[in-house]
Amino acid sequence: MVIRLPDEKTLITKAQQGDKAALESLIGRYWQPVFRLACLKTGNSEDAQEITQETFLKAFRALPGYRDTGASFKTYLGRIALNLVTDYWRKKGRAPQVMALADYQEPLADPAPLPEEGALSRERREGIAKLVGMLPAEQRRTVELRIFAGLSLQETAKLMGKTEAAVKMLQQRALKNLRRLFAEHGITS
């Protein structure tokens, strides 16, 4: 069964009025592409996490004035994220990366549709997040970049400063550890 999410315009209208469920839905829908972009531009999953949160804060705080001017909400979010990445590099005293024009036109990749079963319950999601946090740092980062952010093997290797073979090994170890932890905590697919 595929869970159909409400229409995006409806969600935005509700979110403008402070509807929490609509806000959660929009954040959940666009978290991964924003996080992915931030990871790619910063190379640091922790900083990317902060930029992702800040992107949503900025975007939704400006949401009452957001008008559908032809740009999609995804593009709107992506531009905010790119501006935050630029600020991030300036704060670090480094020249911001040169952004390609295409980055500004369509900065976010479309979120991949969830394969069958749709979203998990909040309890299960919280349990999974907790178990991921128990992984060794490199394995956790590999999971964040490869699976949560959806980066390619090559991109992940580049960001982590490792070879693709090393990343393959890290992701296998991470998934084996998580399979064990899921079994111990009764989390099954």
Added chain:
Amino acid sequence: MTTFSEDKKLTELSAAIDAVNRGERPDSQDKELRELAEVALLLKRSGPPPAAVAALADTLSGELAARTKRRRLWMTSGTAGTAAAVLLVIALNLNPAAPTPPPLAIPPTGSVVIEAIPSQPAPDTAQTEEAPLAKAEVKPQEKAEKRATMASEPAKAPEPAKQPEKTAEPAVAQVTARETPPTVAFLAWPGRQPERSAVDKSGAAVRQVYSVDSGEVVITQRATSRTTAAAVGEPKTAAVPDGGEPPVTKKADTKVNRVTATVKGFVVTVEGSQSEDELWKIAQSLE
């Protein structure tokens, strides 16, 4: 060091993760690989950290709701203020204590049709030339009402003429459309009803035509005041107290006699076929 089969498994697992990222369900014959791919799928479906998302949504929900509330409050206040202003304007317009234009003072008896006297246009007032002549019907009122209006007449008299009068004729030509139309108040011949009456469009001069046995008596009145009298110098028309003996300007005519006198603040010209004495008496009898 990894063996060939291990390296193949790592590559297949990586391909399975790519499939999950594309939204596909990985399919593999290898049991371990299938289980690891299921773990990856579970991770993917778990989405972003729920605690972080919930915290974000909480923060934003509070801010946006408060902002929406403030905006609504502001709009409500604005609407209420506008409504109050509209109501105030309506209330002021409906207030009976608000000043209203004074009523017209009208001829003493009978219903008369008042026609406009063709005024001579002021030389520098094109507006007077183009203004249409007024025509109105005025209904009679009580005599006392007329007297009350007459008592306040000096304040309503037209503004002084800028040039001295050259004749004793009523200075109808001095009245321009720019002046505020004064209240129509004039004297009447007691016991008689004018056959017709005409009023200057500014209301400063009135002409009444009475029909008598010997013909017609035309009484022309022009409101005046001390200021007006001083301005015009009154070379030919002297104002006299009520009931006093006024200096009279007489104009001899073979057919029509004319007498001009100032009576009760009005410059009155009486014309008719009667003798000047009779005309003078008529002028003095005006009330």
